[in-house]
Amino acid sequence: MRYLPITEREKKEMLEKIGVSSIKELFAPVPGEIMLKEKLNLPESKSEMEIEHYMSDLAKKNTGSEMLSFLGGGAYRHYSPSVVDQLLLRGEFFTAYTPYQPEVSQGTLQTIFEFQTMMANLFKMDVANASMYDGSTAAAEAVLMAAKINKKRTKVVIASTMHPQYIETVKTYTGFLVDEIVLMEMDPDTGKTDEKELSKIDDSTICVLFQYPNYFGAIEDCDLISAKAKEQGALVIPVIAEGTSLGILKAPGEFDADIAVGEGQAFGLPLHFGGPGLGIFTCKEKYVRKMPGRLVGKTLDRNGNECFVLTLSAREQHIKREKATSNICTNQGLMATAASMYLAAMGKEGLKKVALMNLKRASYLKDNIEAKTNCKTAFSGHIYNEFAILSPKDGEETLNALKKEGVLGGIPVKKYYPELSSMIIVNTTEIHSYKDIDRFVSILAKVTGGES
Amino acid sequence: MSYPGMTDLKLKEQTIFERSRPGREGFSLPEEDLSSAEKLLPENFKRKELDLPELSEIDVVRHYTRLSTYNFSIDHGFYPLGSCTMKYNPKINEKMARMSGFANLHPEAPEDTAQGTLKMMYEMQNMLSEIGGFAATTLNPSAGAHGEYVGLGIIRSYFDKIGDTKRKKIIIPDSAHGTNPASCTLNGFEVVLLESNEKGKVCVDCLKSMLNDEIAGIMLTNPNTLGVFESDIIEITKAVHDAGALVYGDGANMNAILGVARPGDMGIDVLHYNLHKTFSTPHGGGGPGAGPVGVCEKLVDFLPDPLVVKDGDKYAFRNLPDSMGRVRAFYGNMGVTLRAFVYLLEYGRDHIAEIAENAVLNANYIKACLKDIYHLKYKSDTLHEVVFDDSNLENGVTTMDLAKALIDRGFHPPTVYFPLIVPGAIMIEPTETESKETLDSFIEAMRNIYETAKSDPQNILKAPLNTAVSRPDETLAARKPVLTYCKEGD
Numbered sequence: 001m002r003y004l005p006i007t008e009r010e011k012k013e014m015l016e017k018i019g020v021s022s023i024k025e026l027f028a029p030v031p032g033e034i035m036l037k038e039k040l041n042l043p044e045s046k047s048e049m050e051i052e053h054y055m056s057d058l059a060k061k062n063t064g065s066e067m068l069s070f071l072g073g074g075a076y077r078h079y080s081p082s083v084v085d086q087l088l089l090r091g092e093f094f095t096a097y098t099p100y101q102p103e104v105s106q107g108t109l110q111t112i113f114e115f116q117t118m119m120a121n122l123f124k125m126d127v128a129n130a131s132m133y134d135g136s137t138a139a140a141e142a143v144l145m146a147a148k149i150n151k152k153r154t155k156v157v158i159a160s161t162m163h164p165q166y167i168e169t170v171k172t173y174t175g176f177l178v179d180e181i182v183l184m185e186m187d188p189d190t191g192k193t194d195e196k197e198l199s200k201i202d203d204s205t206i207c208v209l210f211q212y213p214n215y216f217g218a219i220e221d222c223d224l225i226s227a228k229a230k231e232q233g234a235l236v237i238p239v240i241a242e243g244t245s246l247g248i249l250k251a252p253g254e255f256d257a258d259i260a261v262g263e264g265q266a267f268g269l270p271l272h273f274g275g276p277g278l279g280i281f282t283c284k285e286k287y288v289r290k291m292p293g294r295l296v297g298k299t300l301d302r303n304g305n306e307c308f309v310l311t312l313s314a315r316e317q318h319i320k321r322e323k324a325t326s327n328i329c330t331n332q333g334l335m336a337t338a339a340s341m342y343l344a345a346m347g348k349e350g351l352k353k354v355a356l357m358n359l360k361r362a363s364y365l366k367d368n369i370e371a372k373t374n375c376k377t378a379f380s381g382h383i384y385n386e387f388a389i390l391s392p393k394d395g396e397e398t399l400n401a402l403k404k405e406g407v408l409g410g411i412p413v414k415k416y417y418p419e420l421s422s423m424i425i426v427n428t429t430e431i432h433s434y435k436d437i438d439r440f441v442s443i444l445a446k447v448t449g450g451e452s
Numbered sequence: 453m454s455y456p457g458m459t460d461l462k463l464k465e466q467t468i469f470e471r472s473r474p475g476r477e478g479f480s481l482p483e484e485d486l487s488s489a490e491k492l493l494p495e496n497f498k499r500k501e502l503d504l505p506e507l508s509e510i511d512v513v514r515h516y517t518r519l520s521t522y523n524f525s526i527d528h529g530f531y532p533l534g535s536c537t538m539k540y541n542p543k544i545n546e547k548m549a550r551m552s553g554f555a556n557l558h559p560e561a562p563e564d565t566a567q568g569t570l571k572m573m574y575e576m577q578n579m580l581s582e583i584g585g586f587a588a589t590t591l592n593p594s595a596g597a598h599g600e601y602v603g604l605g606i607i608r609s610y611f612d613k614i615g616d617t618k619r620k621k622i623i624i625p626d627s628a629h630g631t632n633p634a635s636c637t638l639n640g641f642e643v644v645l646l647e648s649n650e651k652g653k654v655c656v657d658c659l660k661s662m663l664n665d666e667i668a669g670i671m672l673t674n675p676n677t678l679g680v681f682e683s684d685i686i687e688i689t690k691a692v693h694d695a696g697a698l699v700y701g702d703g704a705n706m707n708a709i710l711g712v713a714r715p716g717d718m719g720i721d722v723l724h725y726n727l728h729k730t731f732s733t734p735h736g737g738g739g740p741g742a743g744p745v746g747v748c749e750k751l752v753d754f755l756p757d758p759l760v761v762k763d764g765d766k767y768a769f770r771n772l773p774d775s776m777g778r779v780r781a782f783y784g785n786m787g788v789t790l791r792a793f794v795y796l797l798e799y800g801r802d803h804i805a806e807i808a809e810n811a812v813l814n815a816n817y818i819k820a821c822l823k824d825i826y827h828l829k830y831k832s833d834t835l836h837e838v839v840f841d842d843s844n845l846e847n848g849v850t851t852m853d854l855a856k857a858l859i860d861r862g863f864h865p866p867t868v869y870f871p872l873i874v875p876g877a878i879m880i881e882p883t884e885t886e887s888k889e890t891l892d893s894f895i896e897a898m899r900n901i902y903e904t905a906k907s908d909p910q911n912i913l914k915a916p917l918n919t920a921v922s923r924p925d926e927t928l929a930a931r932k933p934v935l936t937y938c939k940e941g942d
Contacts, residue, residue: 005887029681045800059553064565091527092520107523108737133594136781172777274559274782276740299929317634327634330595334736350479360489
């Protein structure tokens with residue numbers, strides 16, 4: 001076994017030093033009745049070549065990964081410069097532990113410090129932490145943090161246009177801790193949160209949580225939601241599920257968000273069937289001591305050299321135990337590293353260009369679907385790179401017909417909202433050429449009986 | 453001297469923001485007129501400025517390559533962090549995870565176009581259930597602490613379902629990881645502390661006296677954080693069950709018993725695994741991990757959404773009737789799970805027990821070679837790790853000094869000052885992937901530090917001497933937090 005270097009001869013020498021005659025003796029504290037008598041029922045051991053065959057066979061069964069895809073809805077395929085994955089393969093990054101020993105972890109610490117800075121600048125917030133598991137758990141933890149800040153209040157208000165899985169996650173985390181979780185309904189014309197629903201925000205509201213661009217692709221009116229929340233003393237928590245949108249869109253700090261969270265998978269990370277992604281967590285400086293997760297700070301060493309350490313750990317579980325701000329320990333460090341590398345390579349021009357390419361393609365796709373197919377755009381609100389369409393028949397049927405032609409056309413909304421049975425959410429990014437988009441439109445036209 | 457020591461090529465590197473030069477770019481995108489795109493959004497929807505560094509490709513490569521050289525890693529050398537299981541991370545795991553069929557699969561891809569990954573998930577659920585002795589396993593949790601959150605959520609949902617809502621307390625031994633009590637709080641449970649006995653184990657009589665109809669369960673790590681196996685485990689789990697409560701197992705130390713004994717057979721009802729510890733996936737400088745949770749038969753229906761099931765020859769997602777709910781978007785850190793899956797394929801049924809056997813051998817060898825000079829607060833037999841303390845070190849040399857002196861000698865320090873029940877704890881877990889000569893050189897370094905503390909304590913007290921940075925001022929960092937880079941004068 002190639003991962004086990006101790007030879008039989010060394011084993012004997014070591015047992016002798018320990019003073020036992022067999023390895024079995026070392027397990028003496030384990031009661032005999034629970035020691036396994038037989039081998040576990042697992043597959044037979046495989047060699048490297050056999051593993052490669054087995055895994056390639058599995059990979060081939062993932063036909064979806066090779067199809068022309070317009071799937072978004074919280075996970076987005078973007079161009080990632082080759083340098084990102086090449087650098088990520090350095091064992092010094094990926095086989096290192098959490099940087100608790102700063103003298104041998106300055107590489108990770110500085111990278112995370114730079115990540116925190118990039119996130120703070122992108123979100124225009126004062127501080128960002130070293131990462132959370134994903135966008136949905138970052139949103140849940142933001143609500144928990146808000147509940148600690150607005151201690152006397154009892155109600156959480158969430159825009160129903162947020163990703164349904166994010167809403168479910170927030171409910172699981174907070175449902176039994178707060179008195180009430182209230183959803184603000186969508187305006188059926190714009191696809192944005194209905195302005196009238198903002199009256200659900202009142203003086204018992206802990207925080208207002210909304211995604212933008214929202215799950216249906218529409219860009220929420222952040223200024224309006226923020227103003228209404230501030231008026232009632234509720235904390236404003238925007239959730240950004242598509243990180244690259246910040247290449248063009250107004251940043252949370254620009255509409256006075258108190259806590260802003262997001263999913264950073266769009267920063268060139270592979271889809272990997274939805275994980276590992278990258279939970280982003282930012283907030284105003286005045287709340288930093290209530291923040292969950294690790295933070296890296298700059299300091300001086302004993303020779304006066306500038307350096308980095310994990311800091312404000314008095315918030316964390318290994319110090320505060322049951323009184324910690326969160327139970328999080330392991331985070332998404334390597335994904336934060338990857339996102340930093342991506343943003344460093346893209347730079348401010350690159351990210352803005354990506355954002356504009358997404359905007360332009362989405363607009364082109366939307367116009368062409370309207371003009372050439374029997375599908376209609378569902379909403380009038382402004383969009384970034386995704387939008388909802390209404391298929392002339394059941395959305396899933398249309399998608400199945402597209403699939404037969406080798407195209408994954410979008411997400412059937414009825415999966416989450418059975419009443420919206422003909423709605424499909426379509427996404428496009430810079431990955432698509434205009435030729436790809438034309439091909440999609442012509443097949444969509446064919447399967448929905450439009451112009452082909 | 454046979455230990456590696458530290459000397460190296462180390463180039464100074466500024467922050468990435470200082471490297472930035474206006475006008476540089478490190479991306480390659482198609483030429484395209486985007487002026488029309490600028491007009492698609494009203495001005496009040498757009499941000500005023502975008503503050504990201506500007507670098508050419510080589511700047512990016514040099515920046516991160518230089519930073520990487522400031523890290524110690526498993527690929528460098530011995531990393532004996534107790535309870536962290538820093539074993540070798542096989543390279544084939546990385547290669548397999550990068551196959552396009554897996555890496556480019558969208559989480560909303562229809563099930564019939566994702567059968568490869570779904571099959572992998574189904575087989576992984578089954579393998580982990582078999583390894584732990586459980587009825588079912590969820591792959592959703594993204595890390596160990598997330599697994600704890602989920603496991604306790606399952607317990608909460610179970611008692612809600614049977615209407616036994618008085619049970620709001622969880623018993624936790626004083627040797628537990630900090631995540632245990634924090635996970636209780638997150639689930640609305642109150643923590644009741646159980647003191648360890650003089651052998652470093654659970655005092656069974658104390659436990660029995662604490663059990664009543666308000667106790668929802670106990671969280672146990674077995675072997676515990678001293679490396680001591682709770683040999684009364686059967687009596688413990690029986691007492692807890694008799695009192696109507698459940699037993700949560702923290703699987704952080706599964707490496708000690710992998711393929712040798714199973715938590716499910718000990719009466720543990722729910723347990724989280726750490727794929728980034730026991731199953732070789734890389735720690736990545738802090739994550740990502742994965743924390744699958746296995747449960748006994750009566751808790752299966754409470755598992756979070758969704759689970760992968762096999763229906764005929766097809767694999768599909770299914771939500772369970774009494775599920776605790778969804779605990780994150782999509783299905784978990786599948787890229788991590790896949791690496792652990794590849795690791796298990798290589799060991800298979802024939803070799804899996806050798807993991808625990810070699811891990812326990814290595815830990816006991818270190819213990820045997822150091823116990824004559826380093827003090828052991830608890831004398832009990834131990835499995836995969838050993839916890840010494842600094843009480844035998846002379847001239848005021850502490851555990852922290854020893855940790856830093858190990859760096860000078862070419863080793864990552866052990867876990868220090870944990871578990872909390874051992875003052876000045878030095879917690880060593882070598883894992884099975886280290887060779888005898890590596891262990892011998894580490895032992896030599898430990899003995900050298902012990903001697904040097906007597907003869908030349910300044911050498912230890914000033915350590916590390918060979919690193920670019922030495923003993924950062926953590927108080928300063930916390931008192932005046934600088935958490936982002938600011939340009940001079942800002």
